[in-house]
Amino acid sequence: MATIPARQNASMLPLFAAVLAGFAAGALILVTLGERAIAVGFVSMGLVAAGAAFALRRRSAAVAQDAPATDWAVAHALAQASDDALAVTDRAGRLICANNRYEALFAGFPTPPGLPVSESAVAALGDAGRAAWRDGEGRCDGVQVFGASVSARVRRVGEDTLVWRFIGVQALDLAAQVQALIAGHTGDRMGAAGIMTVLVSPEGRIRSANRVFRLRAMGNAESLIEGRDFARFLVTDSLGLVHFEREGIEGTPLRVLQIPFLDGEDAPMLVALLDEEADTVPTPAIGASATAHVRSLISLLPAGMALVDRDGRFVHMNDAFVRGARINAAAPPLYPIDLVVREDKGALADAVRRFATGSPQSAEMTVRFVDAPEEPVAITIAGARGLGEAAVLISLKDSGEESKLKRQVAQATKMQAVGQLAGGVAHDFNNILTAIIGHCDLMLMRHSPGDSDYDDIQQIRANSNRAASLTRQLLAFSRQQTLRPQVLQLPDVISEVSNLLRRLLGETVTLEVHHGRNLGPVRADPGQLEQVVVNLAVNARDAMLAANPSGGGVLTIETMSVPASEVRAMDEDVLPVGDYTALRISDTGTGIPPEVLPKIFEPFFTTKEVGKGTGLGLSTVYGIIKQSGGFIFAESEPGKGAAFTIYLPVHAAAEETTAAKGPLPVKEKPADLWGTGTVLIVEDEDMVRAIAERALSRQGYTVLTAENGEAALELLEAAERPDLLVSDVVMPVMDGPSMARKVRARYPDLPILFMSGYAEEQLRKSIDLENVSFLPKPFSVQQLAEAVRDVLNAE
Template sequence: MLQQELPLLDSRPVDGTSRWLMPAIAVASALTGAGLLWIAGAHTAAILFLAICAIALPAAAVLRRRPAGEAIDVDSLIAAPDYSLVGSMLSLTGDAAALTDQEGKLLSANSSYRDRFNARPPDKLPADSDSAQALSTARTMAWRDGGGCAAGIETEAGAFALEVERVGARSDLLLWRFLKPVPSDPVAVAVNRLRGKAGELLGRAGVLAAVVDGEGKLLSWNALFEARALTGFDRQGSPRLPDLVQGEEEEGQFRLVAEGDLARALRAVHIPLDPPAPADLANFYLFDSPDTLPVSSSQYLQAMIDILPIGLALVDRDGRFLTMNDAFRQAAGIKNTKPVYPGDLLVKEDKAAVADAVRRHTRGPAMSGDLAVRLARNPKEPVALTVAGLRGLGDASVLLLLKDNSEEAKLKRQIAQATKMQAVGQLAGGVAHDFNNILTAIIGHCDLMLMRHTPGDSDYDDIQQIKSNSNRAAGLTRQLLAFSRQQTLRPQVLQLTDVVAEVSHLLKRLLGETVKLVVKHGRNLGSVRADPGQLEQVIVNLAVNARDAMAATGGGTLTIQTYAVRADQVAELGSDILPIADYAAISVTDTGCGIAPSVLGKIFEPFFTTKEVGKGTGLGLSTVYGIVKQSGGFIFADSKVGEGTRFVIYLPVHRAEPEVGKAGVTAKVKEAELWGTGTVLLVEDEPMVRAVAERALTRHGYSVLTATNGEEALDILGKGEEIALLISDVVMPAMDGPTMVREARKSRPDLPILFMSGYAEEQLRKSIDLDNVAFLPKPFSVQELAEAARRAIAAK
């Protein structure tokens, strides 16, 4: 502990007046110093000055009461400051501010910091690696140089600019300030600039400037405009521009009402901030004197257009650039060289259209038009170019406004992509439905023929081959339905580790000798609710794609890993797509050739493949995407060319208790247990499906009545015959299955129902939301139909 003598301190008693005189002087000095800093604009420094005084004044009081010559423990006076008082001082600023020690521990923070960051230390705030590196650099600068800063620190609460200062009696503390950037609003930017230095410069140049909304109300103006145009008008009542000026707009000559009829004519320039603009968006007006400010040679012209936040350029009668602002250069990608003509910025195909538009607006009346053009620097992204004719601006005869709409174009592509995926999904679902009816008939007739043949017969193998190929075709339709998220899932509560362990034996055979399979399992994975068979298909599809990618490099390693992702970890990821919740994740990583960035955004599209013709259907990854999304999960792909690809699947944790006894495969029902009795009413509009279903049910002991539509089925039910089970297609012409069932239930409320359809059960869930209803997806075999009928009757 450092000890030092303070012999100059006076320890003599003091009277009442002098006892309060010194603290009063000290407090007054502190407030004066803080006030000067506040007036100078150093608000945080002023607050910090007060905080230091709040700590130092009590210490000074203690020192004054010590006897002369007595040793003073300085460290004891500064080791335990009142951080609650520091926090109160920091609350005087609207920025998020905090104080930390050398180890990064949060000592004090204002309410703005706590509300935004939940009182987390600054080191824990960055949401990505770049922000974390920038924050670390600013902190290092503060310890070394006394201060540091960084821009664009991404956090969960948004992006902030950062300022860090080294403070404290021993310079062992850090003061952090997180400054929220002001959103870029073109109107707000123009208003603020006109009220500041830009408006002052325009006034010195003799230019009157104002920002006006669509109704003509003035939003902002410079001092010269106020002095000349607002004399005699109510400046607090939102004056309107049409009330302040008079003249002919076509001629471009105006006079100020405040200066009378003998006032000198002024030239007006109307500049839209963001064309094509809605009616209520602000516009920018500039007024100058034609005989005092020749625009063609004015040194102030660049200052006029540079204050605008949109890309603006002036072109002469010959189509050459006169001048352009920084926003135009940035939007057009102009760096060092200055183009001569507007066509120099465009692709070859768009040069003629722009040159013709400039020529027409030069010679014709003052009007404007929009063109969609492609810049030479980025020919794939069209941009909006507005061409407007000018009058009364000297050599400038055409105004060009260039709008960088890359974000808008990106959004349009995303919408088009989503629309295309939805349309293809609807097409795939419809094709699969019709195809499933055909496959139901083929598979059913194969089963009926196999009942008359035994292994060894001449026709048995041929029939078995037809059935096998039909099942393969049924698998293809399931892929189409999986992509369009219309397949029928049988979700169960399960563990991802069990699914991976079950499928890993199959993967070893699929991958071959050149690919090494590595399986890693994390701990404390939550249960998920999904179809185990479909999850296995997801893993197999990803593994087969990885094997093909590694075949080009002679082999490699495929790593499958399962792990838990907590909600706080999801929050740290900062994803706009992934909701904050607990997930069980599975990653599939290969060391193959990787996927090019231009292709990565298309890999989940149906029928898109990078494989050679005949070696891929393009449905593998689209099937994976559909299964994951239909299971309520999310899938992300990350790849680097030459290094490999990583797919990560996030499935939400299911909080309900696992269903005991449903994790395994349903035991196969014996043929003898499928026989039944009673009358079954079969309603199916497809003759081939109706015929095979009737024969299958008859062979299993049922008496079958058939109907081709819902009306016929209701007529049969109206005859009063005892019906043990009603089997109906869902989608039928005229009256569909659910409508027919609702009418039948009015007279027979306990009638069991078995719906069958080539569409997915989830897709039809709203229409078949009835009591005591079972569902059988097409295509089905004779045995599956008999099993479903037996279960439906038994559940009565």
């Protein structure tokens, strides 16, 4: 028991000093001056001072006796009687006293909160102490001390002390005692009686084992076994009997007994293993023939079924159950709870125990297997009678195509909802980016290269363009981007992007391109199709370099013709029968894991480390292909790379269309963008409206502005006819198309330029008017001036 002793001061030096000083002064005056009266006076003063000092001393001693010191012996006795570890600290944070359990728990007398625990636990204890000083009480749960969870309670006593109480120490003491007993002579005596004992941690690791278990499990009684996985030393045979893995299934069967000597999920488990007696080992020949017939019948059924005995162990399972539960036939599980995730173990164990005791009903429940935790599986549990040692029947509910269809509908609904969200987010970002890019353009007009601010403005503009590219990816995923489809040949697209690919792939990755014959033309946006090829190629490069950083790999791009007869033979539900031109991109990487393959096209899903992937690459590819009327499929075998095949429908009227239209004319940009005329700008976003007004005013136009459709109509009532109407599409109160129709009723030939952060295809029905142009956001000052000039020059 650590305590602080009381201080005592019984010195009489002040009293003697006063008397001595009086006599010394009197003697000095008598010798030097010869005045006897003055000398007597100084001696008297010394005596008076001595008497006063003595009285003051007596009074202080009386006061000290009235204030008795704290009896820490009583506190020590009370603390020693507690099962918890106790400590007391003062206002200065010093340790005043602590009991023996505290010393044993922390290997000494450290002062809380500075205990030998983790940094987070020290911080939590410090918070609990401050809460106790402030509120009178504080607490901190889950403090890990030498592998055990301890709870701390802090209470303020009086005004100057804190009492620290650590609860759960007795479990730590008991676990340590059991661990020492197993490893010592007690474990040897149990081994001599044929009992193998093991102390297993909550994680399934061995904390201690007696010598006979070490000998049977590892072949050497002195082998180091602490920290090893307990389950690794055991195997089960087809009858569900447990054997040592080292002895094989021909070895002596074992009976496994679990002894939960401590409460709580985080408490260690004591396991005892006994050799089964020969006459208690079940064999297929023992029991009525009906049991064997039932097992044979269960084995033939297509539904997954398993029999469980009264102890909760598997007795028999058919092949369908093994496949449905994803069981490793070489090492089958011992208990049903071994198949499911930790969160479902308790409910499944309770259900098996309930039906094993005689419940005649059946029940359905949903569990998640360890090998597929994201796919819930419905099972049926029922009591079994007349089947020998079997007491419970567990069957997998096979919903087949119904479950598959439900998952597909749920996935499609989720993707559609995320797509709508992505489109709305992209629209709002486009408005913000329009203002940022526009302000950058206006500032660049006032600065020339070499100015101190020129490079900073260029950097802001470059990052804004990167953000605009990200919004285009969101729109591509949600199939709401603006496409410019053309009739083209896939080899031409691959040829255009090949040089870029070789630079992106690097020297360690080889690019191989193979084109098929009789390829039909397709109708798609060449720029977006190039983005598809680049995204797939970059993903393949990263996969190959991750598998082999020095050797790289081979990226193969193939084009091929897929006639309707081949599509019909494929019998693919998703791909309609028709003629297609296919594009296949494959690599020699490690492939895509089966559990990841169904999720690769989901937005924001990535297997790359944090900070190295947005999860939009493949979802963007998916959105572009689907918006182009095509289909994309991914296939992969672990260790053999991955392949993506894109099917684009052949454009039947391509030859006539291209012959009639001929090559697209190339527009030549004029030397300047100056113009004249009146332009009415209708935009509900203040920042975008301000940028558009300043940009067109600088080009020589007279600009009128309105914040919504109704304000624009009121302005036109008082103003003259404008030369051009520039309007946002989506606005509150009255949207752009509704306002434009009212304006056209008054000015039928007025040209209109719509601008929007949404895609043109998404707004096509609402802006279906004659003599209408479209400018997607975000746009620069120059792009806005060019669009206005082109519309006015077309008149």
